Structure formats: structure tokens, C-alpha cells
Amino acid sequence: xxxxxxxxxxxxAEASRMLAALGDDARxxxxxxxxxxxxxxxxxAPTHLVSLAGIEAMRGITFDAxxxxxxxxxxxxxxxAASPLVRRHFPVLASMAARVANPQVRNQGTVGxxxxxxxxxxxxxxxxxALDARVVLGSARGERExxxxxxxxxxxxxxxxxxxxxxxIRVPPMATGSAGVYTRFLRTAAEHRPLASVALVARRxxxxxxxxxIAVGASTPVATxxxxxxxxxxxxxxxxxxxxxxxxxxAADIDPVADARGDGAFRRRMVQVVAGRTIAxxxxxxxxxxxxxxxxx
Amino acid sequence: xxEHHIECIVNGEAVSVQRVPARRLLSDFLRxxxxxxxxxxxxxxxxxxxxxxRVDGEVVKSCxxxxxxxxxxxxxxxxxxxxxxxxxxxxxxxxxxxGLQCGYCTPGFLMAACAMxxxxxxxSAEAVRHGLNGNLCRCTGYTQIVESVLDAAEKMRHGN
Numbered sequence: 001x002x003x004x005x006x007x008x009x010x011x012x013a014e015a016s017r018m019l020a021a022l023g024d025d026a027r028x029x030x031x032x033x034x035x036x037x038x039x040x041x042x043x044x045a046p047t048h049l050v051s052l053a054g055i056e057a058m059r060g061i062t063f064d065a066x067x068x069x070x071x072x073x074x075x076x077x078x079x080x081a082a083s084p085l086v087r088r089h090f091p092v093l094a095s096m097a098a099r100v101a102n103p104q105v106r107n108q109g110t111v112g113x114x115x116x117x118x119x120x121x122x123x124x125x126x127x128x129x130a131l132d133a134r135v136v137l138g139s140a141r142g143e144r145e146x147x148x149x150x151x152x153x154x155x156x157x158x159x160x161x162x163x164x165x166x167x168x169i170r171v172p173p174m175a176t177g178s179a180g181v182y183t184r185f186l187r188t189a190a191e192h193r194p195l196a197s198v199a200l201v202a203r204r205x206x207x208x209x210x211x212x213x214i215a216v217g218a219s220t221p222v223a224t225x226x227x228x229x230x231x232x233x234x235x236x237x238x239x240x241x242x243x244x245x246x247x248x249x250x251a252a253d254i255d256p257v258a259d260a261r262g263d264g265a266f267r268r269r270m271v272q273v274v275a276g277r278t279i280a281x282x283x284x285x286x287x288x289x290x291x292x293x294x295x296x297x
Numbered sequence: 298x299x300e301h302h303i304e305c306i307v308n309g310e311a312v313s314v315q316r317v318p319a320r321r322l323l324s325d326f327l328r329x330x331x332x333x334x335x336x337x338x339x340x341x342x343x344x345x346x347x348x349x350x351r352v353d354g355e356v357v358k359s360c361x362x363x364x365x366x367x368x369x370x371x372x373x374x375x376x377x378x379x380x381x382x383x384x385x386x387x388x389x390x391x392x393x394x395x396g397l398q399c400g401y402c403t404p405g406f407l408m409a410a411c412a413m414x415x416x417x418x419x420x421s422a423e424a425v426r427h428g429l430n431g432n433l434c435r436c437t438g439y440t441q442i443v444e445s446v447l448d449a450a451e452k453m454r455h456g457n
Contacts, residue, residue, distance in 0.1 A: 003298035006319035006365060036322075036361045037343055049319070053366070078355070102431025103409065104346060107355040108362065190430070192344075 001036075002045045010054050012167055016139040018050050020163035026050055028165055030074055030113035033105050058112070058167055063089055069171040073112025077101070077124075080111060090171060092180030092201065096127040099184060101192045112166045115148070118156040118222070120257070121193040125152055126217025127182045129225055130199035131171050138167040145170070155221040155257075177210070178203040183278040184218070185270050187261065194218040195261055196270040198250065198278040202233065207283055209233045214246075214275070219256050219267040226250045229275075238283045247276035247289065305367045307331060308377030317364050323357075324348040326364035327374060335375035335404050339433075346432030349405035350374050356412040358431070375404035378411065387411055387449040396445030398436035406432050410446045418454055422447060 006029075009015040019026050026048040029035055038044040052058060052074060059072040063085040071080065080086055080097035087094040100106050100114075100123050114124050115135065125148070133148040137160065148169075151159045160166070174180070180201040184194035197217040203210045212233040217223040229249040236242055251272035256264040276289035300316040303326070314330055324341075327333045327350065339347030341360045348359040351373040352366075378385035387407050390396065397403045406429060413420065413428035420428065425446045426439070434442060 001320050001322075003318065003320055005299040006301065006363075007299075032363065032366070033343060033358075033361050036363075040342065051365075102346070103413070103428060104349060104356050104358040104431040105343070105361075107352075108357050190433075192430075 001039045002042070004046055005048045007048055007050045008054050009050060009052075010056075012055060012057060012138040012165060013140040015050055015052060015055060015165060016141075016163045018048075019165075020140070022048050022050075023162065028052055028116070031076060031109040032113075033109040034113065034117045034119065052165070061085055065173060067170070068173045069093075071111055071169040071171070073115075073166045073168055074110050075112075076108065076110050077106040077114075078103075081106065090131065090174065090180070092182050092199070093127060093131060093171070096123050096182040096199070099123060105192070111169060115151065115169070116158060116160060116166050118152065118154075118158050120155060120220060120222055121195075121218050123182070123184060123194060123197060123217065125223035126197050126215040127180075127199040128169065128171070129215035129217075129223050130180065130182075130201040130213045131174075132201070132213060134170045134172075135166055136168045136170065137161075137164045139164045143167065149225060152222045157222075174201070175203050175211070177205060179282055181278045181282045183274050183281070185274045196267060196274050198271065198275045200278045200282050202282055204238075204283065207238045207285075209236050209238055209283070214250060214279075216250060216254050216271055216275070219262075219271050220254050221257055224254060226253050228253050233279070238279075238285060240280075240285055240287045243276055243279045243283070243285055243287055244289075246279055247272050250275040301365045301368070303364055303368055305369060306371040307333070308373055319363065319365060321364040322360055323350070323362040323364050323367060323372075324359035326367075327359060327372070330364075333374050333376050337401055337404055339401065339405075344433065345402070345405075346409065347402050347405040349408045349432060351408055351412055354412065354415065356409045356431075373408070373411075375407055378407060385411070386452040387414075387446070390445040390449035390452065391442075394445040394448050395441045396437065397434075397442075402432060402434045402436075406434065406442060410449070414446070414450055414453060418450060420447070420450060 027046040029049040029051045058074045061083045077097045077100040182199045184197040196219040200214045202212040256267040258264040273289045280287040299319045304313045337347040339345035343361045
């Protein structure tokens with residue numbers, strides 16, 4: 001790892017000015033789990049790291065019945081998984097956070113860092129999309145708030161301006177009757193990064209789906225909501241056939257990535273299986289997705 | 298290149314080191330500056346977990362952490378497990394149950410298991426496997442590692 005200077009601002013404005021002055025020679029440093037890897041592999045060689053550890057305004061997890069959940073960008077995956085507020089009001093988010101990577105990385109990596117890195121092969125982006133999360137971006141110029149969907153632009157690309165940092169994540173309260181399920185698929189139990197993931201948050205009356213947000217992660221260049229599947233689900237009385245049909249729409253509408261872990265066709269089929277399991281679980285429908293036509297590898 | 302004064306607690310003792318370069322990894326700080334070579338450098342890319350140590354009680358990978366990140370915090374390495382000549386129950390169980398062969402991954406497994414048993418003193422075998430999924434062992438096939446941790450958990454619950 002090449003030499004660098006460590007800078008330690010105490011406020012968002014100070015950090016923003018440092019990054020604006022140093023440009024591409026500097027990187028923000030939160031938990032460091034992704035950044036250290038990039039630097040050790042010499043994919044990144046910043047001359048300055050701007051540590052965010054001293055910015056108190058970016059810490060903490062709070063909940064308000066009207067505003068919903070506020071997650072400081074420096075909250076670690078372990079903090080989200082263990083937070084009584086998250087566990088009570090957003091159990092799907094706590095359950096997702098408890099599965100990220102491994103215990104060590106959950107104790108080191110931050111939710112903000114995860115979103116800013118823009119790596120699709122991770123768990124938080126898809127789950128937060130299904131929860132309709134928004135992000136607050138701060139700089140010396142002030143703050144702006146964006147839907148997470150607008151923040152996640154493309155493969156390793158976000159809407160951050162060169163002087164901006166992600167300050168907090170906001171999740172609106174779940175409506176009465178809402179529930180969420182997050183499912184991830186790994187090729188082997190030893191993998192730390194999902195190959196495919198599907199998150200579903202739906203408001204329902206028994207088997208009647210009133211409202212749905214469904215997002216695919218890890219198998220697409222950027223976590224993606226599948227609007228046609230949401231429209232299919234909304235207003236529908238769910239049964240095993242409807243689950244299969246919805247899963248087929250999810251699989252058909254994504255633009256899958258292809259890499260050493262799986263080609264596009266394999267990923268599309270795994271997304272279909274995972275989507276079916278996710279939808280079936282949320283509505284309490286017993287279904288074997290591996291029997292679904294087209295889902296056989 | 299900036300240099301930093303690191304003051305922290307390591308295995309219960311206050312440590313103060315001047316002029317530590319910003320790029321010094323925690324794993325290198327422990328091994329090369331403090332000569333605590335129980336912590337192993339394995340893959341050095343955050344995969345194998347051989348470098349696992351505890352910071353403020355939580356298990357972390359010290360190859361993914363800068364030394365400056367432990368200023369003002371308490372670090373525990375495998376050297377801090379035994380009380381004098383009295384091995385920690387986990388160390389004893391790894392010996393009794395054959396939880397190691399070459400031993401290179403063992404310090405990392407011990408630290409991860411130690412942190413896990415503090416939050417879950419009575420884990421199932423499945424929970425042990427899940428709790429240790431940040432650590433790799435290429436010798437044992439894991440079965441005896443899981444048995445070692447379950448054995449130690451039982452001893453610790455009975456106040457040994």
C-alpha cells in the first residue's frame with residue numbers, strides 16, 4: 001500500500017472542503033473494509049485519506065413514528081443488525097444486516113461506505129431500495145436529499161458530487177399491514193457476497209397484495225426495482241401460480257451481469273428462484289421454486 | 298506521509314507508540330511494532346480471517362484496519378487469552394478436540410470464537426458455523442473446530 005496522509009475533519013463541511021481541494025488524490029475513509037482492499041491491490045493510490053470517524057453528526061440510529069428511521073452513514077452493519085429500533089420497526093433490514101459478509105466485516109464496514117462504493121454484489125442496496133430509502137448528501141454548500149434509486153447510478157457509480165458525502169440514510173415508516181422479506185443466494189456457504197438477492201416489501205391483507213416494492217441486487221450492474229412485477233403484484237390475490245408468474249416477470253425484466261461467478265442466463269434463473277422464494281415467504285405460500293419451468297439450471 | 302501517535306490498550310496494558318505511519322495496518326502494528334506475532338498475516342485481503350483480533354470486544358480483521366483506528370481503544374490478541382499459565386477454555390478445547398492441525402488459522406478462530414461466545418454463550422453447532430464464517434481453515438474440515446467451540450462453551454457455562 002502506497003504512502004498517504006491521514007486527515008481528520010470534525011464536521012461535514014470541513015471534510016467536504018478537504019475533498020474539494022484535493023480532488024481525485026483523496027478518498028473518504030469510513031470503515032475501510034473496501035478501501036483497504038482497493039489500496040492494497042493498487043487499484044487506488046490516494047495521496048490523502050480523509051477519515052470520517054470524527055464526524056459525530058454522521059453517527060447513530062434514531063426512529064420517529066412520522067419521520068421514520070435515520071441511520072447515520074457511519075453506522076456499521078453490526079449496529080444496524082443489533083439496533084432495537086431497527087429490529088422492532090424494520091425487521092427485514094435487521095435480518096439483512098445480520099447476513100452481510102461475515103462477523104468481522106459487519107463490525108468494521110459502514111452502511112454509508114457500502115452505498116458510496118457502489119459495488120452491486122452486496123446486500124444493503126437492494127433491501128434499502130425495497131424499503132423506499134432516501135439518502136442525505138452533505139457538502140460545504142449544504143444538504144440535499146435523494147431517493148436511493150437516484151443515488152445508485154450504475155456499476156460502482158453514484159450521484160455523489162466531488163465535494164459531497166453521504167451523511168445519513170432515511171427509511172420511511174412501514175405502513176400498517178406491511179412486511180418485508182430479503183433473500184440472498186450464495187453458490188457456496190463460504191461465499192461472502194451474494195450472487196443474487198431479492199428484497200420485497202409489501203402491504204397486504206391476508207393473500208391480497210395492496211402495494212409492493214421489489215428490488216433485485218447482486219446480479220444486476222446496480223440494485224434495481226422491477227416496476228412491472230410490482231404492478232403485477234398490486235391488487236392481486238396471491239397463490240402459487242401468481243408467485244411463479246411474478247418471479248418470471250422479475251427474471252425477464254432484469255439486465256443481468258455476467259462474470260466469473262456466473263453468466264447472464266444462470267444469474268437470471270437464480271434471480272427467478274430467489275424472487276419466487278421471497279414472494280412466497282412473504283405471503284406464506286408453500287412453493288418449490290426449483291420445480292418452476294425455466295428455473296432449472 | 299503523516300505519522301501519528303498511537304495510544305491504546307493491548308491485552309490489558311497501556312501502549313504508546315510515536316511516529317506510526319498512517320498506512321500501517323493494525324496487523325503490522327501488532328506484529329512488527331509490538332512484536333505480538335500470535336496474530337497471523339494470511340491472505341491480507343480480508344478473506345481468511347487469520348489476522349482476527351478483538352477491538353473493544355468485537356472481532357475484526359486486522360489486515361483491513363489501520364493502526365490509527367485503534368487510538369484510545371482496547372485491543373485483545375491471542376496473547377491476551379491465557380491467564381498466566383492457565384489457558385483460556387477455548388485454547389484448552391482446541392487442544393482436546395483436535396481443533397487445529399497446522400495451527401496457522403487458530404489465533405484468528407480463537408478470537409472470533411471468544412467474541413461470539415460472549416454474545417451467545419450457548420450456541421448451536423449451526424450458530425457456531427455461522428459465527429465463524431469469516432475464518433478459513435484448510436486443514437481440519439471445520440468439524441473439530443465446531444466441536445472445540447461447543448466444548449469450550451459448555452466449560453465456560455459451568456464456570457471453568
